[in-house]
Amino acid sequence: MGEELLKIRELDVRAEENQILHGVSLTIGRGETHVLMGPNGAGKSTLGNVLMGNPQYRVTGGSIEFAGRDLLSQNVDERAKAGLFLSFQNPVEVPGVSLSNFIRSALEMRSGERIRMWEFRKKIHESLEVLNMDSSYADRDLNVGFSGGEKKKAEILQLLMLKPVFAILDETDSGLDVDAVRTVSRGVEEYQKDKKGTLLIITHSTRILEALHVDAVHVLVEGRIVENGDAGLISEINENGFERFLTQKAAEEG
């Protein structure tokens, strides 16, 4: 592993009265791509949200370091400025705010500098093209009336425009048809290769991973990491599901 970019140690997380994550540890090196798999309700989205700083979740134990700094003491926007990005499983609709104005404000907030309109327009059109999105999307209200697939593409559009250091993709491929997955995958590939991005990809399928190099795979079950492995683990899970891990865990408990 190269330089450690993200280091999660023994993380305990609660939401309302329930403990969702139990002692999760995970380390990701700069430039690596990790895949996080696990059955529904395992806590995958929770992990993504906690990394980004969603106030709905309380960290009750453990630590997270990002780029050598304590992440948990930073606000959501500070984390974004430090280079963290979350592609949401369910992106929020924001009426009256256009996708392009939002991305532009975000870029300006991050850099503290005003961005020239024509430069911005050029970039966003390049990214829209990579994602096979009609340029009219840029002027539409953020996620309002977007189909599931369009929302996911709009997330990847933001990924390409904001160029974060580290991106968490939370089921960006779920609910997309084959062509859309391919398109989104192309966007992710561009981020991985051209932008030398670091990725944590939460997914149930291999399709989005086909063109991507994967460094490590982690399996999360009931809030615990139960297995770490290489890309080979993905096909095994695709064939056999999570049965083996569930049994393993049941055995541990018993």
Place this chain on the structure above:
Amino acid sequence: MAEKTYVEDIDRSMYDFRFEEKDAWRIDAGLSPEIVEQISEEKNDPDWMRDFRLKSLEIYNSIPMKDWGPSIEGLDMEHIATYVRPNAKMADNWDAVPDDIKETFERLGIPEAERKSLAGVGAQYDSELVYHNVQDFAVKQGVVYTDIESALHGEYGEMIRDHFMKLVPPSDHKFAALHGAVWSGGSFVYVPDGVKLDIPLQSYFRLNAKGAGQFEHTLIILGKGSSLHFIEGCSAPKYNVANLHAGCVELFVGANASLRYSTIENWSKNMYNLNTKRALVEEGGRIEWVSGSFGSHVSYLYPMSVLHGRGARSEFTGVTFAGAGQNLDTGCKVVHAAPDTSSYVNTRSISKGGGISTFRSAVVVQEKAKNSRSSVSCESLMLDSESRSDTIPAMDIRTRQADIGHEAKIGRISDDAVFYLMSRGLPEDEARALIVSGFADNVGKELPLEYAVEMNNLIRLEMKGTVG
């Protein structure tokens, strides 16, 4: 595409600066026939106008103070100067305007807007217009845009007499009567039949004097098939004594004519804004109100459209933002008085920091207004639990052959949306301001770009300090 959400850093001094008062003449505070006569003399009224003022004062004294809506107890007419003449003559060239007054309007961006995108500008400082200018191309088409006082003595004197306070008679309510007695300043606009002006005219009202009232009168008459966009802006520096604004706007929209009347109101938070606006729309004509209310301590503002001719239409798009210490009672009224008329109302009200925002709509469909349609939709957004937002719809429908819809929604900013925007690098206050600007976009997208930017600036100003 309009780039609306980007706003530069601004500071409140843009509106709050004030210059030393150097008014040439300020009338004694209070109200009496002597004071009204003095104003009339000062303004060189024709006789009919002097009589009109005195009659209005009688009406004012005979009408009881209203007993509904936000309290106006803090407003003591005995302490309000109804007329303050600035130390300036009206000019048609900014260089001829005294430096401090010119600087005021420069800081507000008026001369620049005029150069860029307006067909004419009027600028009022306290009780009088200090600047008025119309571009040649508009003059050549016969468009008249002038102060009312000089129009009263010119070739349009009769036209004004036929229309002045005919739509809003002094007997309408107490502050209409007050307006009739002490009105001063404002504009007269006449667009001849068939003339369509593509770029807007603008009036800006600045009340600089402390403890004073502004009572400008705006009278717009559109000939058949003509069209106009008129923009009105207003602001004042803050004082710790009450100021009063009781303006009156009367709009006569001829057959098949189309008028858009846009307002960004940002009076200071010591202002009592008791303004009356009304439009009469003839057959096939159209009035579009676009209204952003941000300032004042207390506001009563309900622009009214009387759809007088068959097929007349009214659209009202408004946003009201009530922050700490503000009680803004706004809304609109529509009277369907002819068949096939339609009205569309779309408003957003926002309240924060204990502010109160009340939206009243009144739709009247008269029996003869068969096949009329009306749709009213109001949404409110409360930014914290101490603020209030109410919607009070009233409907009086006298025919079964009408299609009427009403919809009201109340909401709060969702934590998920704030988190989503922050996750892209927006600080919390910016994220909230962006959501609120988006909420107010029904108005933002109807305004010319510079005004939309100004509106978003105002929203950002109001949103600062929400966090924590």
